[in-house]
Amino acid sequence: MSIVGTGGDETDASEFVVSEQEAGRRLDQFLATALGGELSRSRLQSLIEDGQVRVDETPVLLPKRKVAAGETVRLAVPEPEAPEPVAEDIPLAILYEDEHLVVLDKPAGLVVHPGPGNWTGTLVNALLFHCGDTLSGIGGVKRPGIVHRLDKETSGVMVVAKSDAAHRSLAKQFAAHGQDGKMERAYQAVVWGVPSRPVGTVEASLGRSNSDRTKRQVVKDGRPDARHAVTHFEVLERFGTEGANAALIACVLETGRTHQIRVHMSHIGHPLIGDEVYGAHFRTKSKKLGEVGDVVAAFPRQALHAFRLAFEHPVSGEPMEFETELPDDMQELLEALARLEG
Structure with missing residues (x-):
């Protein structure tokens, strides 16, 4: 057996190639071995019956189906259903706000939207408290108003859409990456x-x-x-x-x-x-x-x-520009480096 690769944003997908030694095994048995026991046989059987397994790009719904040498078996494990985010009273550094958008200075350590390991305490939770139900719904219930993101440990300026019209326009500007002269x-x-x-x-x-x-x-x-x-x-x-x-x-x-x-x-x-x-x-x-x-x-x-x-x-x-100073931790880092000779 050889692993072809993994990929996909909505699911955790894995691909395996059947070796000569593994030919003739049941599909669920083959996957159980390929995954090293990560998923139980019963869980794998359910995934197969739900259409989450393909053999050479053809969906296979029978766990007992025998695999053949050279076939590529692809398993897609759907993300578990996540709870809807709730409003939380988390302080925000608002730089600008009107009926269409909010511009803020995100601190380091704040996750932008809920996800595995961070279902609460995110920027989205804070925005739901601050903006109520006025956020754009284009991003869905998990990412209301979110047009772009910064990594958890990256600080700095972000813009959030409060109306669907603003969301569409801002998303178009971000997609152009400044090549239309509108964004930097x-x-x-x-x-x-x-x-x-x-x-x-x-x-x-x-x-x-x-x-x-x-x-x-x-x-x-x-x-x-x-x-x-x-x-x-x-x-x-x-x-x-x-x-x-x-x-x-x-x-x-x-x-x-x-x-x-x-x-x-x-x-x-x-x-x-x-x-x-x-x-x-x-x-x-x-x-x-x-x-x-x-x-x-x-x-x-x-x-x-x-x-x-x-x-x-x-x-x-209207052209809009926002700049913020380096946060305290980076300022202190620069002050320390300034003490170096040279």
Whole structure:
């Protein structure tokens, strides 16, 4: 048996190829072995009977159906039904609000919408309390008003739609990624090392990681899940000496892929300080920073802040621009790095 791959956003899907040794086994038995006991036989039988299993892209509804060598068996496990989010009195830093939209400064540590492990305490729960039933319903009950998102540990400016008309317009602007001249999304990040060029562009397609479906990686353009991604960066400030240095950079997105800045900067050898997903291998560099290294090593998140968001008001057409200062934790990180020699 060999694993072909996994994928899909709405379900947890896995594919397996039947080997010569496994030929002739019942479909439910084959899957039970392939999954290493992760799902019970009775659960697998129910999934098969519900149409969640395909053999060579053909749905198979009989658990006792025998598999043949070379066949590809695909199992899709639907996401469990999630509870509807409830309103929670969570403080929000509102930058602007009218009948069509809300602009806010999201703190690090706040998840945008409910999901596995975070059914409460999210931005959506806070918005339901703040806005009541006025949020746009286009995103569904789990993501009312949500037009875009920031990672849990990324801070910064977000816009939320309160009307369906605003949702449609803002979604169109985000989809254009600023190519229509209406929107700009800019970030500030603190990275390991100093890029060799003061201004540069990273253009590299992103896809799911081969080892972890929650991560992204740079992939070849021909891969089915490859998504074109472009990040422009500029070095704003340099810290330290050669071999023990860091930089504050600004990044402007030309595309908006999951974890784009984090993956792109790691790809060129400058992962974000505090990024345990894409930059954990750089943590040992903090030992070269002397007493400053203790502050850097203790930084609890990826040092990334969405400091600027500009867009066209979805109803009036008025240009709107919002900027926020770096949060306290990133300010303290920069102050520590400023104590480095050089």
